[in-house]
Structures are given as C-alpha cells and as structure tokens.
C-alpha cells in the first residue's frame with residue numbers, strides 16, 4: 001500500500017546537526033540550529049526555569065488532568081500580558097482571544113487553520129523567511145506569496161521594496177511579519193519603518209499576522225521587542241500574534257506557546273473575541289485535543305511571581321548579552337585580519353542569527369574543509385560561537401573568502 005512512497009528530503013537544519021554529530025574534527029562548530037548555547041557550547045537551562053520546575057514538583061495540588069481545549073484561562077491571561085503589555089487596553093477591554101498551543105510552530109499551524117476557515121486568502125511572507133513558514137502554510141492548503149525584505153547588496157532591509165509589495169498586494173491580504181529578530185536575516189525594521197509598514201497595512205485593509213519567537217532575544221528587553229505589535233494594536237488594527245517561549249525560556253523541546261487574536265475596539269469586541277477563542281479551541285480539539293501543559297505551567301510560575309519574573313529578565317540578558325559580545329568579537333577579528341568585504345553587519349544584526357552574506361559555495365567549503373556547520377543561505381546562529389571557537393571561525397571564513 002505504501003510501497004510507492006519516496007523518502008522525504010531531510011530537513012536541512014536537522015541534516016546538518018546529524019553531520020555535525022558524526023564529524024570527528026575536534027574544532028568542529030555548529031552554528032546551524034537556532035538554540036542558545038552557553039560559553040562552553042553547551043545547552044543552557046535557565047536558572048529561573050530550574051527553580052520553577054522545583055516549585056512545580058513540590059506543588060501538592062499539581063496533577064495531570066486534561067485541560068480545556070483553549071488551555072488554562074489564567075495562563076492565557078498572563079502570557080498575553082507579556083506580549084501585549086500588562087496595561088494593554090486590548091486585554092482590559094477583553095478583546096483578546098488567547099489559547100495555549102504547541103509552542104510557536106503549533107501556534108502558526110492553528111492560526112493558519114483559523115485563517116483558512118475565516119479568510120482563505122494568500123499569506124504574504126518575507127523573502128527570505130524561516131523555511132517552516134512556507135511548509136506550514138502549504139500544509140494547511142493555503143497559498144503563500146512573497147514580499148521583498150532583504151537588500152543583499154547593502155546587507156540591510158529593503159524597506160522601499162517591502163512597502164511597494166504590500167501596496168501592490170490585493171486589499172485585505174494577510175501579511176506575516178516577524179515581530180522582532182527576523183529569522184534568518186537578523187534585521188528588523190526601525191520604529192520609523194514599522195510606522196510606515198503599519199500605515200500601508202491600514203490603508204490597504206490588510207490583516208497582520210505576527211510571528212514572535214524571539215521576544216527578549218533581540219534586545220534583552222521584553223517590552224522593547226514587542227514594540228511593533230503594541231504599536232499596531234494602538235493603531236486600532238486587528239491581528240494575530242503567535243507567541244513562543246522556546247527561545248526566551250530555553251524550553252525548546254517542551255513546546256510552550258500561545259496564539260493571541262486581538263479584535264479591534266467596538267461595542268461587541270469582547271463577544272467577538274469569545275467566539276474567536278471558541279473557534280480556536282475547536283480547531284485545536286480536532287488536531288491535538290489539547291496543548292501540552294508541563295512547560296506552560298513552568299512558564300506561568302515564572303510569570304506569576306515578581307521575583308522570578310525579574311530573574312527571568314536577568315537570565316535573558318545573559319543570553320542576549322553573550323550573543324552581542326560574540327557579534328562584536330567576530331566583527332573585530334574580521335577587521336583585524338582585513339578579511340575582504342565589510343563585516344559591520346555581523347555586529348549590527350540582532351537576535352539569534354546573522355545573515356553573513358557568504359555564498360552557498362563558501363558555506364560548503366566551511367563545512368567540508370573546516371567542519372563549520374551552517375545553513376547554505378549563509379545564516380549563522382551566533383549563539384554557537386564562544387570565546388574558544390570564535391577565532392577559528394573567523395580565520396576559516398577569512399580563508400574561504402580569499403580562496
């Protein structure tokens with residue numbers, strides 16, 4: 001019955017991790033996967049997460065009962081405050097529909113299903129974007145189209161191209177935007193540019209679909225990284241936000257996330273929000289019954305306790321600070337070696353990734369000759385660098401660029 005199936009191509013990132021693990025070169029570096037590493041190249045369990053897990057273990061009332069399809073109401077409320085702001089008028093006016101999801105990817109999938117049921121128009125994604133955006137949209141039988149994002153020559157945002165493409169998209173299109181720390185380019189619009197994007201979206205009556213996987217990673221400040229989302233809401237727009245705690249709490253495999261759908265202000269906005277939430281619950285029921293609960297309980301313990309919340313922010317600053325330090329060290333070493341080309345963008349870009357500008361051929365050479373594993377598009381996960389390997393990395397890139 002299944003004899004005609006061909007093997008699926010391996011996911012490019014997980015395939016690189018496989019190769020990296022088999023590589024015996026003691027100098028090997030993995031800068032492919034978007035997961036934080038500490039200064040010894042090891043996975044990092046946030047100290048605040050360790051504390052919260054202990055609290056959960058000691059809770060005599062904790063059990064493993066099923067949750068409602070939409071998740072635990074108080075958890076949803078606390079997660080909304082992190083991303084929309086604790087004084088968000090949208091929350092106060094009860095016009096936010098929030099549900100628990102299987103991390104950011106699960107949120108995107110449920111959001112796409114919801115859009116298919118309610119809107120069914122193409123989703124505009126940035127060129128380039130996180131590869132899974134296309135896969136999730138296609139898997140939902142929706143269509144994607146691209147808007148310009150990256151200026152390869154200047155290694156910065158192609159804002160005019162972006163605005164033009166949003167202007168040329170049919171009215172009422174859905175526009176998927178990375179709320180901060182754009183993956184893979186590490187390049188976000190400035191506040192002025194966000195305002196211009198918002199203006200076009202408003203004028204064209206587009207619908208905004210924010211993917212927020214890196215809140216706290218871009219600048220180390222949760223409020224700062226959620227600025228664009230809050231600004232769009234202030235402007236009276238309706239939108240979806242997919243929120244992930246994978247990166248900012250280091251809970252990658254535990255799958256903690258939420259969808260928030262913000263309804264624009266009106267007399268019956270809170271009724272609409274309730275109905276939207278029940279639809280999201282219905283979609284969840286048919287796909288996975290209900291979202292996993294362990295990680296969001298850990299998240300909620302942290303969000304509910306002012307001391308732990310503060311400590312979480314400090315832990316996040318440790319992560320984003322080390323990444324920023326590595327960016328500067330790498331950039332300074334390129335300058336020191338007089339590596340052909342400009343390298344300021346490595347330091348200027350933000351979040352987990354840097355879009356180096358290296359070509360496919362150069363990346364292949366880095367993998368084969370130097371055991372430095374990164375994706376073919378020249379994206380590196382800066383968290384994979386540390387004080388012990390940054391020199392080897394820069395010298396290898398220097399060799400590749402010159403040869």
Ligand code: PMP
Pocket residue numbers: 034102103104105106130178183211212213244245246247252257
């Ligand atoms: N969106 C973007 C842009 C991402 O980079 C990622 C993770 N790589 C996600 C969403 C989803 O993350 P998760 O499902 O692990 O929360």
